[in-house]
Amino acid sequence: xxxxxxxxxxxxxxxxxxxxxxxxxxxxxxxxxxxxxxxxxxxxxxxxxxxxxxxxxxxxxxxxxxxxxxxxxxxxxxxxxxxxxxxxxxxxxxxxxxxxxxxxxxxxxxxxxxxxxxxxxxxxxxxxxxxxxxxxxxxxxxxxxxxxxxxxxxxxxxxxxxxxxxxxxxxxxxxxxxxxxxxxxxxxx
Numbered sequence: 001x002x003x004x005x006x007x008x009x010x011x012x013x014x015x016x017x018x019x020x021x022x023x024x025x026x027x028x029x030x031x032x033x034x035x036x037x038x039x040x041x042x043x044x045x046x047x048x049x050x051x052x053x054x055x056x057x058x059x060x061x062x063x064x065x066x067x068x069x070x071x072x073x074x075x076x077x078x079x080x081x082x083x084x085x086x087x088x089x090x091x092x093x094x095x096x097x098x099x100x101x102x103x104x105x106x107x108x109x110x111x112x113x114x115x116x117x118x119x120x121x122x123x124x125x126x127x128x129x130x131x132x133x134x135x136x137x138x139x140x141x142x143x144x145x146x147x148x149x150x151x152x153x154x155x156x157x158x159x160x161x162x163x164x165x166x167x168x169x170x171x172x173x174x175x176x177x178x179x180x181x182x183x184x185x186x187x188x189x
Contacts, residue, residue: 001062005070005124007116011078012070012085015058019071022081023051026105033106037142040168066090068129072104072117082108085121087134096132096183098125102148109144118152126180133180137163137173146174154178 005012027034027046035041044050061067069086073079083104090098100121104114125131136154138145154176162170 003068003070003124003128005120006075007120009075010113010116010120011073011075012117012120013073014062014068014070015055017052017055017059019055019081020048020052022079023055023071024048026081026083027051030103030106034103035167037103037139037145037166039165061088065092067098070117070121072113074113083114083117085114085117087121087125087129087131090129090131096130098131098134100134100136102145114148115151118148122152122178126182130183131180132183134178136176136178138176139166139171140174146176149176152178 001014002016003014024046027041031041031046058067058069061069067086067088067090069084069088071081072083072085074082083102085100085102087098087100102114102118104117122134125134134154136149137160138149140146140159155178157175157177160173160175163173164171
């Protein structure tokens, strides 16, 4: 099952095994930049084999309805991945919630692309998947990420000390949430 979303400048596509080479290039190109925001990566992470396996996991997550990751392309450059936005750990039933993560090419920061991508995936999560709650966690020092979530109307719900291990260090994270408030009216309960 494949999904595609369009924004003013971007095309967001769910995993396709043909993306593996583009992913290797993306991660190599951004290796130094992403180090401050992601788990430690060994050399195998930057191989075609590893990225093919990740894409296969992405496809399995879609089938099992536990997650969905969109890979970001500039509309003007459909052959280069510039980032991703993902919904993970989707819980159905009465919870209807998930975690949210995203990354963008260092060279394209500050151009509004991530705000476009986040808004598109949030709309997909609420309108298509009918989720109620999206939870994003960001390090307090990641001011660019905080600006994106603020622009996309996420609300801070608190601080989680030593929440996620980033590059080998347990980092505090600000817990940010966006709710599908349209689901909270009496007629939808």
